[in-house]
Amino acid sequence: MSASDLLEGLPSRVHDVYAKFAQETPDHPAFVEAGRSWSYRQFSDAVEAASRDLRELQIRPGDRVMVASENSVALGAILFAIGRLDAWAIAVNPRLSARELEQIRSHSGARRVLFNSALSREAADHALRAGASTRSIGPFGGIGVAPLNEEARAEPVEADAARQVAALMYTSGTTGTPKGVMLSHRNLLIAAKTSGVLRRTGPADRIYGVLPMSHIVGYSILLISTLMHGATLHVVSKADPAALAEAIAKDGITTLYGVPATYQRLLEYKAVKGISRLDRGRLRMMCVAGAPLDLTLKGRMEEEFGIPLLNGYGITECSPGLAGVREKRPADDETVGPILPGVEHRIVDRNGHEVPAGSVGELHVRGPNVMLGYYRSVEQTRAAIDPDGWFNTGDLARINGEGDLYIVGRTKELIIRSGFNVYPAEVEAVLNAHELVVQSAVVGRKVDGNEEVVAFVQLLPGAAIGVDELKSYSAGLLTSYKRPGEIVILDALPAASTGKILKHKLRELANGSKIDPATAAG
Known part of the structure; x- marks a missing residue:
């Protein structure tokens, strides 16, 4: 499927996507909200x-x-x-x-x-x-x-x-x-069409709409794409794992989109309530994006529902989709899947030269899904999109021999410790694999001529584990320069309405002063 195939038949405006169904199947439900x-x-x-x-x-x-x-x-x-x-x-x-x-x-x-x-x-x-x-x-x-x-x-x-x-x-x-x-309009329309085609969305689908429409996934992939393909959007105003579990079991939900926190909270709810197994209902597809997916969470969700948890990758500036694991070729690792149809890509070093196959570099993309620019900011737009239309995602990535994309981390989040590169996602994956950890976030703290690794951790309610035990656990799984110099246990990590962790707030906290875990947690 090429970009020209995707562009064929697109309406000229976003609000035209549901016109066909309003005329041909006017009584079919477009939305279900609060019953x-x-x-x-x-x-x-x-x-x-x-x-x-x-x-x-x-x-x-x-x-x-x-x-x-x-x-x-x-x-x-x-x-x-x-x-x-x-x-x-x-x-x-x-x-x-x-x-x-x-x-x-x-x-x-x-x-x-x-x-x-x-x-x-x-x-x-x-x-x-x-x-x-x-x-x-x-x-x-x-x-x-x-x-x-x-x-x-x-x-x-x-x-x-x-x-x-x-x-x-x-x-x-x-x-x-x-x-x-x-x-x-074309940015959003082509992203919505690509999503619906790859996920085989149709009138029989009921899609759970918990990701906010004020966020690109909620707006483009949930709202616009659902209506473009004649499906039904189950509108949810606020995330609630109990309501999600009930909707999957009883309301005919076929497709679930979430960030990792969506699935973490669902499993946490199951554990706290002592539920032996969640009811899968009609659920046929689970998709995740927005933050690194650790394999422990992926495995637990797939065991729970018996279907793959399909990882994806996107960015607001690209409407958002850039890559996604395909339903017919699920992955066993943390890949975000092949690049989407119609999207060109290249992986370059700091000088803008393409890196050898399989090497880590900065991901640049080009296509009809790339934004027009940043409003009232010509300089920021020029810094992000070069004269040939290549958009710098700011993400560090690599592609394997089968064409699967792996996101290693954000360029700005890369921690350089004693001359070694530390990718926060790798350290987070180790911490998240601990049975008592709900989620974690790793940031760098500047020290004289160097950087330290600081990890913020959220535990399961009532978990009896301390900082020293977590340090000992991570020390057995990470080489010395990757190990957190400090681990801070918090009741909850600061997050956006989507559940995405706000690392800039943690970075400010980590770099402001030496942290006392006892006071930080309170």
């Missing part, structure tokens, strides 16, 4: 009504519209409605702080900010601070509408789907500083 089913016809009507209301709120083509909401049918409909007006959709998680939301609002120059106050206290609090008035948008009530930003300037509108921005997605990357990723 209520929304048919394709009902959802299509909701998007049209929402777009009329947004127009009344003076949203113009080229405007940026920010929506703070947990996962919901309302959020999906409003995002599509924004696209119908050729405005730019900015989905943000309401659990962000007021400071973080203001950063995004200010940088984007949003014409309006909407808050789904009916769904969460966080959104309602933000709406109150913003002086928002409450009204309905389409059939969805309880939406806080902030005052109009009269100074907002509309961006030019492009007829070409490859040039018109559909979504502005803010990502903090490894630094914690938000960057606005401009994703075109």
